[in-house]
Amino acid sequence: MIRILKGDAVSKLDQMHCKRIGQSSYELMETAVQGFIHWFEEQKFTGQEIFIYVGGGNNGGDGLGIARHLQQRNYQVTVVLCFNDEADLSADSKINFDRLPEGVSKISFEDFDFPSKGIFIDAFLGVGLKGKLRDSALPIVDSWNKQQGVKIAVDIPSGLLSEGIAEEKTSVACADYTVTFAFPKLSLLFPENAKVVGELVLVDIGIADSLYQEFESDLFYIQKKDIPERHRRFHRFSHKGDFGRILLIGGSLGKMGAVVLSAKSALRTGAGLVTCQIEESERFIIQASVPEAMVIGEDLKDLDAFDAIGVGPGWGVDNREKKLEFLLKSFSKPMVLDADALNVLSQNPELLSLLPKNSILTPHLGEFERLVGSCVNHLDRMGKASELSKKYQIILVLKGANTLISLPDGRQLFNSTGTHFMATGGAGDVLTGIITAFLGMGYSPENAAICGVFHHGLAGEYAGKIRFQGTIASDIIEQIPRTFEFVENS
Numbered sequence: 001m002i003r004i005l006k007g008d009a010v011s012k013l014d015q016m017h018c019k020r021i022g023q024s025s026y027e028l029m030e031t032a033v034q035g036f037i038h039w040f041e042e043q044k045f046t047g048q049e050i051f052i053y054v055g056g057g058n059n060g061g062d063g064l065g066i067a068r069h070l071q072q073r074n075y076q077v078t079v080v081l082c083f084n085d086e087a088d089l090s091a092d093s094k095i096n097f098d099r100l101p102e103g104v105s106k107i108s109f110e111d112f113d114f115p116s117k118g119i120f121i122d123a124f125l126g127v128g129l130k131g132k133l134r135d136s137a138l139p140i141v142d143s144w145n146k147q148q149g150v151k152i153a154v155d156i157p158s159g160l161l162s163e164g165i166a167e168e169k170t171s172v173a174c175a176d177y178t179v180t181f182a183f184p185k186l187s188l189l190f191p192e193n194a195k196v197v198g199e200l201v202l203v204d205i206g207i208a209d210s211l212y213q214e215f216e217s218d219l220f221y222i223q224k225k226d227i228p229e230r231h232r233r234f235h236r237f238s239h240k241g242d243f244g245r246i247l248l249i250g251g252s253l254g255k256m257g258a259v260v261l262s263a264k265s266a267l268r269t270g271a272g273l274v275t276c277q278i279e280e281s282e283r284f285i286i287q288a289s290v291p292e293a294m295v296i297g298e299d300l301k302d303l304d305a306f307d308a309i310g311v312g313p314g315w316g317v318d319n320r321e322k323k324l325e326f327l328l329k330s331f332s333k334p335m336v337l338d339a340d341a342l343n344v345l346s347q348n349p350e351l352l353s354l355l356p357k358n359s360i361l362t363p364h365l366g367e368f369e370r371l372v373g374s375c376v377n378h379l380d381r382m383g384k385a386s387e388l389s390k391k392y393q394i395i396l397v398l399k400g401a402n403t404l405i406s407l408p409d410g411r412q413l414f415n416s417t418g419t420h421f422m423a424t425g426g427a428g429d430v431l432t433g434i435i436t437a438f439l440g441m442g443y444s445p446e447n448a449a450i451c452g453v454f455h456h457g458l459a460g461e462y463a464g465k466i467r468f469q470g471t472i473a474s475d476i477i478e479q480i481p482r483t484f485e486f487v488e489n490s
């Protein structure tokens with residue numbers, strides 16, 4: 001799994017990589033440029049003029065290389081020079097500046113009349129930005145933000161710090177896409193920055209995973225290649241018991257759909273036997289909509305028969321405190337707590353210390369803040385999530401665009417799958433079903449959380465490609481089986 005590095009570690013990583021494999025820093029820049037071009041061509045943005053804002057550092061160097069490659073592919077390219085003097089260019093940028101073909105138009109920012117439409121590429125400032133934008137840079141960012149057309153940031157939107165938050169008042173060049181190199185810079189993963197980052201694209205520039213291990217960082221980025229090794233293998237003689245007996249506790253009058261969604265998701269993930277514990281009066285709803293699931297209408301006294309328990313979807317909070325306390329005291333294996341189970345915990349924080357070790361809590365931002373108090377921003381949220389995980393030795397899955405998993409040992413993992421089309425009622429209940437199913441199959445809680453968020457996000461992406469903003473939670477469930485095919489076979 002790649003680590004998310006901070007501060008000067010980024011340039012150190014580049015240097016070590018170049019030294020180890022005998023590559024020059026210019027060749028590394030060229031790899032980054034070619035990765036960008038590969039992605040760009042796949043997008044089929046055709047028939048428009050391209051304007052590339054270039055700064056004096058290596059981010060600008062990337063932009064100049066991109067200009068050369070695009071011109072060679074017959075695009076009409078203009079580079080907007082956002083530096084004072086050629087002499088100020090970094091060494092690698094100078095090479096790309098000198099290699100600009102005749103066909104690329106060059107114009108200095110001062111002489112640049114704003115065109116009305118085009119494709120805009122921001123290679124003004126990258127991770128070399130220090131502190132707040134200088135006044136001299138403000139008009140450049142302002143002009144960028146007034147342009148009309150597709151906007152693509154190279155590595156990071158100009159003006160955004162690698163670990164910073166774009167507050168309302170800070171000046172940042174907003175992008176529709178950010179094509180980042182090697183690993184996502186931390187700030188690209190913050191929900192507060194979503195509107196300036198746009199869609200996040202990661203370009204691999206060939207830095208070995210093993211090199212990342214030499215850097216201290218508790219932050220990681222989960223990708224597809226990290227998943228198959230975490231899957232449990234089953235064999236010809238595996239029976240439904242091997243795939244886990246799970247219990248889902250939830251639902252209340254008018255909110256039975258939540259348990260239905262969790263149960264279906266668990267079954268589509270591969271759970272062997274699913275039992276739903278619900279109010280007796282609502283039994284018919286489950287039996288009619290998920291015939292594969294069993295139903296228990298009274299409180300169970302003996303929970304030992306179950307491999308995993310998921311509690312909370314649609315449960316309601318009235319009179320649940322004693323039930324949750326009983327559950328936490330009677331089941332010693334890690335369990336999944338979501339939705340109203342989390343709300344009951346927030347109202348009765350003394351129950352937190354009863355949580356079985358490595359239990360998985362899956363709050364959305366609102367549920368999380370009810371648990372820990374309000375947070376100033378995502379950095380603050382990350383800190384509080386980590387504290388809670390360590391204090392109670394639990395796994396926190398903070399749901400959002402890049403769902404964050406906090407582990408009891410302090411590691412924090414960002415997920416890479418998902419789409420805004422998943423912002424729909426019931427998507428969280430689906431995740432509960434998936435994670436509980438993985439736990440029941442004998443996955444370690446850490447792997448159940450990692451595989452759970454990855455498959456859930458991927459199923460959402462597939463559903464979103466078919467249903468767009470009409471995506472509903474049931475569409476996500478339908479796509480779960482396909483995610484296994486993709487992860488294992490491609």
Ligand SMILES: NC(=O)C1=CN([C@@H]2O[C@H](COP(=O)(O)OP(=O)(O)OC[C@H]3O[C@@H](n4cnc5c(N)ncnc54)[C@H](O)[C@@H]3O)[C@@H](O)[C@H]2O)[C@H](O)CC1
Nearest residue numbers: 029056057058059125126127128129130132133134155181
């Ligand atoms: N491994 C990789 O990810 C690779 C990244 N590459 C690209 O290189 C940049 C980082 O390049 P660097 O030269 O270190 O810095 P920048 O170009 O981002 O910025 C330097 C530029 O910024 C000016 N500046 C600094 N602070 C401010 C400020 N507060 N206000 C205004 N201007 C400021 C400074 O004067 C310089 O002119 C990385 O992002 C990638 O795009 C490589 O291509 C290879 C691999």
Ligand SMILES: [K+]
Nearest residue numbers: 122125156158
């Ligand atoms: K940039």
